[in-house]
Amino acid sequence: MSNSTSFxxxxxxxxxxxxxxxxxxxxxxxxxxxxxxxxxxxPHYLSLLAGGKISATYPYLYDMELLDAYxxxxxxxxxxxxxxxxxxxxxxxxxxxxxxxxKLHHIEIQHSxxxxxxxxxxxxxxxxxxxxxxxxxDVIIFLGKSNYLPGLIDRIINMDSANEYYLLIQNRIxxxxxxxxxxxxxxxxxPQSEVRSHVLEMKYMFDSHCEFHYTLEWLEDHFQISRYxxxxxxxxxxxxxxxxxxxxxxxxxAKHLLISTNLRINEIASxxxxxxxxxxxxxxxxxxxxxxxxxxx
Numbered sequence: 430m431s432n433s434t435s436f437x438x439x440x441x442x443x444x445x446x447x448x449x450x451x452x453x454x455x456x457x458x459x460x461x462x463x464x465x466x467x468x469x470x471x472p473h474y475l476s477l478l479a480g481g482k483i484s485a486t487y488p489y490l491y492d493m494e495l496l497d498a499y500x501x502x503x504x505x506x507x508x509x510x511x512x513x514x515x516x517x518x519x520x521x522x523x524x525x526x527x528x529x530x531x532k533l534h535h536i537e538i539q540h541s542x543x544x545x546x547x548x549x550x551x552x553x554x555x556x557x558x559x560x561x562x563x564x565x566x567d568v569i570i571f572l573g574k575s576n577y578l579p580g581l582i583d584r585i586i587n588m589d590s591a592n593e594y595y596l597l598i599q600n601r602i603x604x605x606x607x608x609x610x611x612x613x614x615x616x617x618x619x620p621q622s623e624v625r626s627h628v629l630e631m632k633y634m635f636d637s638h639c640e641f642h643y644t645l646e647w648l649e650d651h652f653q654i655s656r657y658x659x660x661x662x663x664x665x666x667x668x669x670x671x672x673x674x675x676x677x678x679x680x681x682x683a684k685h686l687l688i689s690t691n692l693r694i695n696e697i698a699s700x701x702x703x704x705x706x707x708x709x710x711x712x713x714x715x716x717x718x719x720x721x722x723x724x725x726x
Contacts, residue, residue: 436463436478436498436549443530445492461547474596475552475603480586484544485509487718490537496530498549499559501610503572503579507543510681511536511568517636518569519669519677520545525578527610528568529559537684539677541718546582550603558607562614570614571668578613581606627652627659628666632674639678640702645671679703680716687725694721 440460461481478498489509502511502520509520512535513528519539520526528534530549562568572578585602631648634641645656648671652659663671679701686697698709713721 439496440479440549443493443496445494461549473553474600475550475554475607476596477585477588477599477603478549478551480546480548480582482544482546482586484542485538486543487538487541488724489541489543490535492533492535493530494533496549498530498551499527499555500530501525501527501548501550501582502536503546503582505544505546505579507538507540509536509538509543509545510677513568514566516566517678517681519674520569521571521668523572523576524569524668525572525610526569527559527562537681539680539716546579546586548582548585552600552603554604555607558611562611564615570610572613576613578606578610581609625662625666627654628663631659631663631671632667635671635675635678639675639682640700642702642704643672643675675702676712677716680713683709683713683721684717684724687721697721 437460461479461483463479485507503525504520504522506522508522511518511520511526511528513526514532518524518526520543581602585599585606588599588602630652635643645660648659649656660670663669663674667674669677682701683697686692686700690697692700694710695706698704698706701709703709703712710720713724717724
């Protein structure tokens with residue numbers, strides 16, 4: 430069995446039964462092109478197992494565990510989210526996540542089409558890079574549109590695999606990329622201890638009780654902090670506004686209820702804190718690109 434075939438087999442084997450494919454979707458839509466990998470001769474080298482660009486459309490979600498690789502995923506257009514280590518990371522344009530595929534994780538589209546670049550890499554030094562990068566289990570970084578790191582991903586993907594020194598060059602570029610990524614992440618890193626306690630409490634409230642009818646006025650009164658400061662500090666920590674974060678939590682819960690229950694649309698809307706069914710449908714369509722009824726099919 431070739432290395433490319435072996436990785437494809439490992440990838441498919443690692444997918445959980447909860448993964449959802451549309452009629453027109455195949456497993457190849459989840460897996461970018463594989464690369465030849467002869468690094469059994471060079472076990473300390475960093476190597477690219479698979480990588481490429483994917484344009485995902487609804488429905489696109491999967492759960493995976495025990496894939497022996499690390500993943501780097503950079504969103505160009507649309508959005509998705511990653512559930513990893515009991516945290517949810519929203520994958521908006523210019524966001525990049527770097528995580529260990531051996532651990533259980535859930536990936537799902539939010540706005541279609543979701544266009545992203547993805548690398549699956551392996552190597553003995555990856556654990557060291559990842560430990561530095563993922564302080565406090567924070568595996569996401571937001572890059573400016575002028576940042577050079579997405580261009581390095583393209584260079585890695587488009588490398589000439591027929592080159593005589595392919596493995597050495599591949600190792601060098603991957604090392605450069607991970608070094609620069611780690612420096613970039615640490616340069617802009619905000620330790621958990623520096624995140625305001627009221628921001629952490631807001632997140633906990635939204636994640637745990639999204640059905641409550643929160644308003645900026647209510648939050649202002651509850652925390653005795655101006656709504657403008659609350660919004661500014663929340664966005665500094667989470668790269669999105671409190672209400673946008675709350676609506677994302679609500680729509681994710683709604684998607685779960687649509688798939689796992691027989692509740693009517695208005696009942697699901699109410700259970701996630703949106704009493705106006707038409708407004709709920711509008712929010713859901715803005716989030717997923719489709720209606721609740723179509724999502725349930």
